[in-house]
Amino acid sequence: MSDDNKVYVKVSEHGPYLIYGSPPCIQRIIERDGDERSRTYRDGKEFELSDPAALCRCGASQNKPFCDGSHKNADVDLKETASFEPMLDGAEITAGPVDDLADNESLCIHAGFCSADGSAWNLVTEAGDEAQLNLRSMTNHCPGGRIVLVDSETGAEVDQPLDLRVEIVEDPQADHTSSAIRLTGGIEVISASGRSYQVREREALCRCGASSNKPFCDGSHYEVGFDDGLMG
Ligand code: FES
Structure with a gap:
């Protein structure tokens, strides 16, 4: 189980992500070139997170990225289906x-x-x-x-270290679509059952409610045309 001061995410059973530890939270906007190839991100709005902060994972909140309780009436199955394996x-x-x-x-x-x-x-x-x-x-x-x-000799991941933060990803050049919640820097994600997923340098959580690999994003936000309304 996690320490009191640690940054971690708890998935609630039919509700939001609870983000503990008040990490920095910023909107990150994918920038595509003229051939629509994704090259980098630019920063957008910053969000202040309380401890804990509740972020929407059903896609229905009217106050995204935060939860406003809309999951209680939303017709969406938020059951976790992702593997716990490394x-x-x-x-x-x-x-x-x-x-x-x-x-x-x-x-x-x-x-x-x-x-x-x-x-x-x-x-x-x-x-x-x-x-x-x-x-x-x-x-x-x-x-x-x-x-x-x-590493080809040890088989260990050699991921580049990233700052610890929560990123609200947008992909406006792809039909004004909003994307996942990106966690960087090694943030533990704990399932509603209490079991932890592998802690990784980069992880993407579904916030549209449509992923088949919950709590992780599987790109379904493009199919459902998810738009969080934050890009104006
Ligand atoms: S945000 Fe739901 S599938 Fe990507």
Whole structure:
């Protein structure tokens, strides 16, 4: 179980995410280039989180990203279905001359960073500085941690450390769609049953209510046209 001062997320059974520890919370907006390839994020609004703060996970709140109690009347199944196994257990490995690339497709949220400069699966096989730099940028930006570099000798994840915070992701160039809640810096997520998911540097939580991999996002927000109304 978590300490009192620690930042962590508790999933409530048919309700919001409870965020403990008052981490920084900021809107992060995906920036796509002229070919609609995702390259980076820019910062948007900041949100102050109480301790705990309740963030909407059903998609129905009129006060997003916060919960306003709308889940009580929302026709949405918030049951958790995600695996508790470590990411690498369900990953395919592509070997490279520097590091290997682990890919666990169940964590994909379809944000498109992995194809910004060629595909990550091709770049990992190249030893050149430019390819390796682009590859690191892709894995670092991948919101849900579908792709991660692993040490080819030890098999350990070599994810770039990120600041600890909660990010409200928007993808306005993709039909004005809002995206997941991105957790960075290694924030523990505890299921409604009390069991913890693997703590990772990058995780993406569903906030539209449509994911088939709850509490994690699976990109369904694009299919349902989720719009949190925060982009005006
Ligand atoms: S936010 Fe619900 S599937 Fe992505």
